[in-house]
Amino acid sequence: ISGGCCMPLPANLDSSDCAVTELPKPHLGEPRDLSSLRMQPAQEDELTLSQNLDQLLSRDTVQVELIPEKKGLFLKHVEYQVTSQRYKISVYRRYSDFDVFHEVLLQRFAYRVVPALPPKRMLKGGRSSYYSGRRRALGRFINLVARHPFFSEDELVKTFLTFSGTDVQTKLRDTYKKAGDEFMTNRIATLAKEYLPADIQAQFSTSRELIRNIHNSFFKLRDRAEKMAERSKENATDLLLFGKELSNLGSDSSTIPCFASSQSSWGALRQSLKSLSVEFAVLSDKAAQQGRREEDDVVERLNLFLDLLQSYKDLCERHEKGVLHEHQRALHKYGMMKRQMMSATVQPKEQASVEQLESRIVQQENAIQTMELRNYFSLFCLHQETQLIFSYLPITSHILGAFVNSQVQGHREVRNNLSTTLSSDSPTLSRSCNLKSALNCFCKVKQRPNKDERYCKKDNHLI
Structure with a gap:
């Protein structure tokens, strides 16, 4: 183009050579195909509890x-x-x-x-x-x-x-x-049936019987633990009274006969008994602490788990007497309505009463459907609560550890307190009765019992 005029093309140039060559188009596929590349969320098992x-x-x-x-x-x-x-x-x-x-x-x-x-x-x-x-x-x-x-x-x-x-x-x-x-x-309440295993009823029956046996065993364990804690408290009272009597015995100022004083160490031994009431008061306090420790750490944990087991038992009864009973009652009522409807078709009745009966049947069908959904959701929750019970079962090791630690600590405190007192403050008492050796033997037996040791039933001594 020159001066507003169009210049003619050269004679040897083909007009097709001036056409723009089309570039290749990349094939990206359909947009919906890209959705498969999105990050997929992790599939959760709605029925399983993951907490320990x-x-x-x-x-x-x-x-x-x-x-x-x-x-x-x-x-x-x-x-x-x-x-x-x-x-x-x-x-x-x-x-x-x-x-x-x-x-x-x-x-x-x-x-x-x-x-x-x-x-x-x-x-x-x-x-x-x-x-x-x-x-x-x-x-x-x-x-x-x-x-x-x-x-x-x-x-x-x-x-x-x-x-x-x-x-x-x-x-x-x-x-x-x-x-x-x-x-x-609950977002999956109406879909609970899809998550339940086929043998859910059999699993429920088996788990219920197992948990019932566990409940009975823990009930007996709690009773024994309560009595042991109570005995520790009673032992505290006995130790205090025992120390007072020893002190009274040592405070006796009666004159020892001359024929006994020459060959008996009673005079020196009696003087050593005076201070023992203080030491036995300390032992009494330690025994009371052991009783409280066993009550707080052992009995209370047993009661906690028993409360959970009892609530599971109550839940099973609610499931049977509540949801299942209401479902069966609704089915029975629905059957009665259907029979009334059949008799109404055989025996001519007013159109209004027939329509009213049909409306009631539809309402009852909806109620039955809702109850069936609730029944499946109840089984769903029962399955999860059963898992919760088993998640709590390792508390047994916590209870046993607390019991052993309390016993070991209690016997160690008795040994440390008495052995120190007898060796430092009461040498006469320690030599005459050989109590330090006896205390060592006592604590070793209590802390590490030997399976070959036997006890004399009459005197409660090792044989």
Whole structure:
């Protein structure tokens, strides 16, 4: 183009040579094919609990302390200071607050293990021992709840452990009304059947029988441990009285006859007995500490696991008497309606009554379908709660370790205290009775018993 005029092409140039050559197009495929390259989330097994005992125990530790008795308008009542290590807050609760919390927790998690509360009224024992026992039971209850893999993340538990307002009971009920029961909020509640194994009923029966036997054994272990802890406390009293009598014996100022004083070491031995009441008072205190140690570390852990086992037993009964019974009752009612419908088709009736009966049948079918879904969800939860029981079983090693450590510590304290006293302060007593050697033998026997040793039943001595 020159001066607005188009110049002609050379004669020897073909017009096709001026065409633009098309570049090759890359083939990327369809966009939907790229979706397979996305990172896939890990497939979770909804039915399996992955937490072990240490992980469950580390979820939270809640301390429940008894506040001194308060006077109400008409009746006296006590309060408890509840301190959550997880939320780092302390709140004050009455027994009635625990009662309402237990009520709404059972309504929301009807298909889970909800521990029972201690009785409200005093059954036996003094007032102080009753309040102390109830405080321990409330502590076990709230710790089992706060460490449960599903309860611990629920708003009800957080409200109970953190709400510091004036009316926690109303707050708990309002929280439950907003959330509803677990079946209404769990995302896989209506799909629970797909996750259940084919032999779920057989597995449930086998596990239930096994856990029943475990419950019976732990119940007997708890009784034995309670008696041993009680004997340690009684031993503390006996040691104190024993020391006092030795002191009284050593304080006797009666003159020793001359025919006995020349050949007897009683005079020097009697002087050595005076100070032993102090040493036996120390031993009494050590024995009392051992009793409290066994009560806190052994008996209390046994009670904790027994509370969990009992709540599993209650859950099984709720499943059988609640969900299954209601399902069977709904099926029976549905059968009666179907028979009424068949008789209505044979015997002519008013159209309105027939339509009403058909509507009731449809409603009953929907109710039965919902109950079937709840039944499968109940089995789903039962399977998970069974796993929770087995996750807690390693607590047996914790209990056994605490028992052995308490026994070893108790006997070591007896040996160290008496051997030091007899060797330094009472040489006459030590030489005359050879007590140091006897104490060494006693502690070796208690700490490392020999399977070949036999005891004389009459004198309770080694043979």
